[in-house]
Amino acid sequence: MTSIAWTRRRTAFARFWQEYRRHRAGVVGALILLVAVVIALVTPFVVDASIMDVTKAVTSDQFHPPSATYPLGTDESGRSILSMVMWGSRISLLVGFLSALLSMVIGTVVGIAAGHFRGWASAVLMRITDWFLVLPSLVLALVLSSILGGSTMTIVVAIGVTSWASTARLIRSQTLAVEARPYIERSKALGAGHWHVMTKHILPNVAPLVLANTTLAVASAIVTESTLAFLGASSGSVSWGSLLRGSYDWGAVNQGAWWYILTPGLCIVAVVLAFTLCGRALEVVLNPRLRGVTR
Known part of the structure; x- marks a missing residue:
């Protein structure tokens, strides 16, 4: 049985990849993400962490333009922007992945519960959801991080x-749509409980939507983290957002240090765009009704 299950999984993955690689934008996005993740993983092995220590920086090279020694220039303390960006990718991607995962878990649990249960339970869950929807999420995140x-x-x-x-x-x-299908009624008639229906029938049907939405959530989380870091709610670690904050605080524009602003900004744009491309491609691949859409 185990070998049969693995064979089915390999076959399903092969079909998924065959469909996914037809979307050139999705493949490009996946390649960009692969490069970003590899850089984040290998950074501790190729760049010494002491590069981030301002007390060990070469102060005579403040705002040094891109050169053979500093391919992406230096910051106000003489630290290499290339090294800072590489270390910053670790925090930006980590925060993006973990916060998106937390958001997806909470949203999926609440969404399935609100769609499956009816009456007061669903009403209470949706009123809480509506309350979070109307609140400005960025301001609320800023307040929470400060507290x-x-x-x-x-x-x-x-x-x-x-x-x-x-x-x-x-x-x-999506849960409401799945609940309306005949096999759900048959499952309940045969004695299936709430847990069985939600985990065995509803969750597998909404999982593709969750997966596609997660990639978009990661992109949004990276932008939010960068915004919070720029506003001063930083974790203290180097990230792309904190680099933008540093360029603002030290007047990189007035100094003509365009590389200080452009490099972390382009990194954020590239990774967010890559996640968006992957999310759109996954949405088309995992939704049979969208497979006929022109690519």
């Missing part, structure tokens, strides 16, 4: 608990 402290996990929690409401709405609507 809870400035650690990386605090930023993850602040973004995750303020961005799940739209996912809950989306999953609830």
Whole structure:
């Protein structure tokens, strides 16, 4: 039975990849993400962490333009922008992945529960969801990060608990559609409980939507983290957002240090665009009704 299951999984993955690679934009996005993840993983092995220590920086090379020694120039303390960007990718991607995962878990649980249960339970869950929807998520995340402290996990929690409401709405609507199918009624008639219906029937049907939405949530989380870091709610670690904040604080524009602003900004744009391309491609691949859309 185990070999049969693995064979089915390999076959399903082969079909998925065959369909996914037809979407050139999705493949390009996946390649960009692969490069970003590899850079984040290998950075500790190729770049010494002491490069981020301002006390060890070469102060005579402040705002040094791109050159053979500094391919992407230096910052106000003489630190290499290339090295800072490489280290910053670790925090930006980590916060993006973890906060999106937290947001998806909360949104999926609330959405499935609100769609499956009826009456007061569904009403209470949806009123809570509506409350989070009308609140400005960025302001709420800024307040939470300020109250809870400035650690990386605090930023993850602040973004995750303020961005799940739209996912809950989306999953609830899909859950209602699944609940209306005849086999759900047959399952209930045969004695299936709430847990069985939600985990064995509803969750597998909404999982593709959750997967596609997660990639878009990661992109949104990276932008939110960069915004929070730029506004001063930083974890204290180097990230792309904190680099933009540093360029603003030290007047990189007035100094003509365009590389200080452009490099982390382009990194954010490239990774967010890559996640968006992957999310759109996944949405088309996993939704049979969209496979006929012109690519």
